[in-house]
Amino acid sequence: MFTFEKPRIIVSKCIEFEHCRWNGMIIASDVVKLMKPHVEFLPVCPEVEIGLGVPREPVRVVAGEDGAPRLYQPATDTDWTAEMQGFAHRFLSGLPEVEGFLLKSRSPSCGIKEVKVYPNTPQGMPRKTGSGLFALAVAERFPDTPQEDEGRLTNFRLRETYLTQVFTLREWRDVAAVGTMGALVRFHTRHKLLLMAYNEVAMRDLGRIVANHGGRPDEEVYAAYRAGLSGALARPAGHGPAINVLQHALGYFDELASAEKHFFLQSLEDFRAGRVPLSVPTSIVRSWIVRFGQEYLAGQSFFQPYPEDLVQISDSGKGRDL
Numbered sequence: 184m185f186t187f188e189k190p191r192i193i194v195s196k197c198i199e200f201e202h203c204r205w206n207g208m209i210i211a212s213d214v215v216k217l218m219k220p221h222v223e224f225l226p227v228c229p230e231v232e233i234g235l236g237v238p239r240e241p242v243r244v245v246a247g248e249d250g251a252p253r254l255y256q257p258a259t260d261t262d263w264t265a266e267m268q269g270f271a272h273r274f275l276s277g278l279p280e281v282e283g284f285l286l287k288s289r290s291p292s293c294g295i296k297e298v299k300v301y302p303n304t305p306q307g308m309p310r311k312t313g314s315g316l317f318a319l320a321v322a323e324r325f326p327d328t329p330q331e332d333e334g335r336l337t338n339f340r341l342r343e344t345y346l347t348q349v350f351t352l353r354e355w356r357d358v359a360a361v362g363t364m365g366a367l368v369r370f371h372t373r374h375k376l377l378l379m380a381y382n383e384v385a386m387r388d389l390g391r392i393v394a395n396h397g398g399r400p401d402e403e404v405y406a407a408y409r410a411g412l413s414g415a416l417a418r419p420a421g422h423g424p425a426i427n428v429l430q431h432a433l434g435y436f437d438e439l440a441s442a443e444k445h446f447f448l449q450s451l452e453d454f455r456a457g458r459v460p461l462s463v464p465t466s467i468v469r470s471w472i473v474r475f476g477q478e479y480l481a482g483q484s485f486f487q488p489y490p491e492d493l494v495q496i497s498d499s500g501k502g503r504d505l
């Protein structure tokens with residue numbers, strides 16, 4: 184059984200950590216609650232950090248005269264853009280290595296997308312959506328680090344992808360600290376089936392980087408691999424590639440009864456149809472790995488990309504195709 188180290192994740196403080204929303208409320212999140220024992224969360228509330236206080240008059244994103252988003256507080260007629268951008272710069276510059284961001288959905292500061300953008304007039308309804316100002320700074324400074332909001336993580340595919348990303352990157356942190364080609368080869372080998380399920384083309388590109396036929400220095404190889412790794416895991420595993428990996432795994436178990444194989448193939452169909460998450464057929468193979476002592480598959484992260492406890496989070500059933 185693989186022992187997972189805790190990934191470091193910056194989280195909006197109002198999600199399960201503090202009553203710091205503009206109205207003094209806190210946001211409940213089953214996902215964050217379950218992640219807490221397995222993650223080193225670094226909570227931050229950008230609006231409190233710039234001195235807005237709790238409770239406070241709400242702020243909103245307004246399209247500035249030049250079209251750039253601004254953070255505006257209508258009740259006090261105050262523009263907080265410079266304070267927010269300054270705080271974001273200082274805070275993000277001082278971070279240790281982090282594996283992810285988990286931000287409050289639709290917030291004018293933390294929202295990654297679908298944040299209401301108001302016109303630059305005293306009255307008027309929002310006509311478009313964009314990002315909060317802190318989230319914009321995160322995206323600009325950390326383009327290769329996973330970023331999600333707590334609302335999207337109620338969707339099982341997005342959650343699986345995000346957890347896979349942050350726990351894989353946490354393993355990467357240790358491998359990068361070793362920095363040898365041997366460590367890189369072992370990392371790539373362990374994640375081979377996982378990468379195949381997420382993005383087979385990227386997996387082959389990463390394989391070429393590891394092979395290093397051009398004889399590049401180790402640091403360059405590591406930098407290229409890290410950049411490629413983020414791209415490889417950027418989107419949820421495709422149903423087809425993941426099914427190919429699972430069917431490939433089935434070939435390692437000649438001892439199975441036909442009823443067991445049939446049950447497994449049915450779960451693959453359920454996964455293909457979007458009725459169950461990837462973890463369902465994967466769990467079946469994992470039980471066979473233990474039962475038959477299949478060492479090669481036991482070492483593959485595909486079968487357990489993140490801690491077991493996080494697989495069972497109940498799903499909202501919303502937005503499966505996001």
Ligand code: SF4
Binds near residue numbers: 198204
């Ligand atoms: S969304 Fe961000 S700025 Fe707003 S209360 Fe939560 S942590 Fe603070």
